[in-house]
Amino acid sequence: MKFRFCRKHILSFAFTILCFTIFAQQSIIDASRRTDFNNALKLYNNKAYRAAQKTFEKVKKESLQSSSLKADASYYDAMCAVKLNQTNADEKVLTFVDENPTSNKKNKAFFNVGNYYFANKKAAHALKWYQKVNTDLLSEENRKELNFKMGYGFLVAKRLDLAKDKFLPLINDAKYGNDSRYYYGYISYKLEDYGIAASTLKEIADNTSYKAEISYYLLDISFKSGQFERCINVGQELLKTAKKKDISEISKIIGESYFNLKKYAEAIPFLKAYQGKRKKWNNTDYYQLGYAYYKQNDFENAISYFNKIISQKNEVSQNAYYHLAECYLNTDKKSEALNAFKTASAMSFNTKIQEDAALNYAKLSYEEGNPFESVSDVLQNYLKQYPNSSSYNEINELVVSSYIHQQDYQGALNYLKKKKSAENSALTFEVSLYRGMQLFSEQKFSESLSYFSTSQSSNDAVIAQKGKYWEAETLYQLKNYGAALTKFITLNNTLRTRNKKDFPLLGYNIGYTHFKLKNYEKAAQTFSVFLEKNSLDIAIVDDAYIRLADSYFATKNYDKAIKNYTTVINNNGAEADYAQYQLGMSYGFRNESDAKIKALTKVINDYDNSTLKDDALYQLANTYTKIKNNRKAHQAYDRLLSKHQKSAFLPRALVRQGLLYYNENKNKEALEKFKLTVRKFPNSTDALEAVRNAKNIYIDEDNLNDYVAWTKTLKFVNVSDSELENSTFSIAERKYFEGKNSSAILSLKKYLKSFPEGQNSLKANYYLADILFKEKLFTEAVVHYKLVLDAGQSEFSEDSLAKLSQIYLQEEFFAEAIPFLIKLEKEAYSKENILFAQSNLMKAYTIKEAYTASIEYAKKILTKNKLDKNLRLDAKKTIARSSFITKDLEVAESYYSEVEQEATGELKAEALYYSAYFKNANNEYEASTKVVQELIANYSAYKYWGVKSYVIMAKNYYNLQDAYQATFILENVIKNFTQFDDIVKDAQIELDKIKTNEAKTNNSVTPQNKN
DSSP states (O other): OOOOOOHHHHHHHHHHHHHHHHHHHHHHHHHHHHHHHHHHHHHHHTTOHHHHHHHHHHHHHHSOTTOHHHHHHHHHHHHHHHHTTOTTHHHHHHHHHHHOTTOTTHHHHHHHHHHHHHHTTOHHHHHHHHTTOOGGGSOHHHHHHHHHHHHHHHHHTTOHHHHHHHHGGGTTOTTTHHHHHHHHHHHHHHTTOHHHHHHHHHTTTTOTTTHHHHHHHHHHHHHHTTOHHHHHHHHHHHHHHOOHHHHHHHHHHHHHHHHHTTOHHHHHHHHHHOOOBTTBBOHHHHHHHHHHHHHTTOHHHHHHHHTTOOSOOSHHHHHHHHHHHHHHHHTTOHHHHHHHHHHHHTOOSSHHHHHHHHHHHHHHHHHHOOSSSOHHHHHHHHHHHOTTOTTHHHHHHHHHHHHHHTTOHHHHHHHHHHSOOHHHHHHHHHHHHHHHHHHHHTTOHHHHHHHHHHHTTOSSHHHHHHHHHHHHHHHHHTTOHHHHHHHHHHHHHHOOHHHHTTOTTHHHHHHHHHHHTTOHHHHHHHHHHHHHHOOOOHHHHHHHHHHHHHHHHHTTOHHHHHHHHHHHHHTTOTTHHHHHHHHHHHHHHTTOHHHHHHHHHHHHHHOTTOTTHHHHHHHHHHHHHHTTOHHHHHHHHHHHHHHOTTOTTHHHHHHHHHHHHHHTTOHHHHHHHHHHHHHHOTTSHHHHHHHHHHHHHHHHTTOHHHHHHHHTTOTTOOTTOOHHHHHHHHHHHHHHHTTOHHHHHHHHHHHHHHOTTOTTHHHHHHHHHHHHHHTTOHHHHHHHHHHHHHTOSOTTHHHHHHHHHHHHHHTTOHHHHHHHHHHHHHHOOSHHHHHHHHHHHHHHHHHTTOHHHHHHHHHHHHTOSSOOHHHHHHHHHHHHHHHHHTTOHHHHHHHHHHHHHHOOHHHHHHHHHHHHHHHHHTTOHHHHHHHHHHHHHHOTTOHHHHHHHHHHHHHHHHHTTOHHHHHHHHHHHHHHOTTOHHHHHHHHHHHHHHHHHHTTTBTTSOOOOOO
């Protein structure tokens, strides 16, 4: 039988076959995926999550998009990710929900993920998943479970109100009841709903799981509701069985209960047993224990707790600082009390405490000095703030006294000027005297005069007399000797005998003023009277004897001169070598050559450090020449020439020795000395004399041609002796000595222009430089002084070096001054010029920061026997400062100690600062603080050193365990003294250190950033 199929039938059949084949293949694949899914599910149930996940991922990938198998695989893949704590677990869960919004597993997924995180103690993380759960789809049991766990999650997240709402429906549940009741009570406790908390927690107080915690909460609730007696009784029972971790908190409640019942002695051991929150106390904790000790009059212990309270302003801290101040007063720490009263007075939480603290602050500022404010300002501010105070008049009287006490005499004068009254006018005269004396001590002589003049108007005779005395002293220092003498004598004539003891140096000053005016007879009379009545310092006595002897010497009364020089020599006074030299000269003027020789020989042999040895040798040689002992004369000349090669006597000695040889008919030796004079000192007057004497030798030997040939090599000698040059110079020289400066300048310049290398050119350059210096034409003067020095050593060299150095110094050209000062030190004959050179080299090297050299010169100065007090102090100060800078702290400490004993004014303040610094460095904290307090009390006018010392004081206090004082001081330095950048920076560093350290044990303190 044959079948015929049309094309349409053939295609339909083929399609049927294909569909069947595909369906068959798909069924095989689905079966395989289902098998894989079931295997993965077994692995999942057996907690083989990683292996299960791989298979679930494979099933999810191979399943059709709309397949339920794909959705289930996606769900379990996400659950595996959660179980394995994979970072993309959350993302997988959310992807499952997004792709399968109608899946009945969505709610289960949220719930399961939440449960997983909850089981792993990540309640807060679980909470966000629980919040996605639709509770309507949960069973009653699951809904209870969800509420409990969400409540716990909210509790962990500190969302207490939400947590409370979740626990409330469960407190009677058989499964969750006890836990829910505990948490509900605990939350009520934290929310300070103590009634509900107590009633709830009491119902499960015997539950072994929560008994310890509930006992504490109930105890604390009793405390907060004021049941202090109960807290003490219950708390002490609890301590018997309490866990170690609970002892601290229970002790705190017992201690505070005793404290609130004012049973302070009983409170102390329990308050001390408290360990703090996370091992830290806060300011209230420190206050309570401090106050408990305070009430027991145990002020030292009270201070140790009160002074821990820093960095807060509230009623507690105001009370603490007020009581801290009282504790300081009771332990005789007035400076510390001052600061505490200041802090308490700056807070207005309790106005009664504030006013009383302000009054105490004002009084203590007056008594002890104030490191941060002018005492007068403190007193006046109190009067402004509390005009109705019962202490108003008392404080008002202290204002002027405070200025005087702080040595702020100008401030006192300004205040007295504003507050005019008869009493204040009288006080003005006295304060003017003090201000004048203050300026005098600072060597501001011109400024001090007007104050001394004002003080003389006082009705108090002593004040008026002192004003006259110091006015005369000031005029003397200003070199106005005539006016000074008049003032001294007038005062002396008006003083009664009993008053003269107030001016022990008056006679000495009158004598010295006569001496300066060259009234030698009157000077001698005055010094004699002074020495008959003296009982003064030996140095002044010796000096008076020397000036008395000099006065007799000047009036040619050599017998009395010898007597008084001998007194100084026998006393071995500071200028015994000078007295010995003058003794020899006195014998010489009496033609007692042997006695002169004996005295001068003692200068040479008995005084190792004398600067008069070359003077003595020169005079000795001349004396031997006079008595025809030529051998010893030559010995003296030779010793002078060999041992004192910088002596100003060298050219004269060479000429004298040459003449001695000439008189001995030793022309060769004589000519050698004359030529040596010309060679070494070509521009000196002695060189001209040497040329004239040499000429006589050449003439004697009929050898004038050699003389002419020799003199042609000498620039300063003109054999023809030009009349024009001599006449021109003579005119200029006469004007110079007559003091006609303007005319002399013109004449000297004319001479030097016409005869630049004339025989008088050296003198002309010196005279011109001298006039220009006096006229303050320093730039021109420098040129001519240098020409004098370039000509070689001469009688003008020393003064030229001194004046040239002085010009450079006053212009502050220290680098230029130094080489001239060095030369002056080496070549000077005058002790004053040597000292001038050394003292200014000391200062110049200090300014140039060449500290080793400055120390060297300072030590040279200190070797001098008779030294001005101020210069001696400058030298010690230089060594101290330079040694500190170069880190030679042992030497710095030693010299600052010496400076402290002698200094006044600002230098005293500086020395006291370093005394405090070194004592701090040596761990002598209390001693260091006492030094700072002295500085503050007596030298507050010198702000920089006072403020700098406050940082040292703060470090002392902190090392003595007083954090309050340390931080108070540093904060006030930072706040009040911004003009001292370097000190503020140091203070901030120290403050940050302290606060960072205190924050380790005090919750009320914020640690500082360490940038």
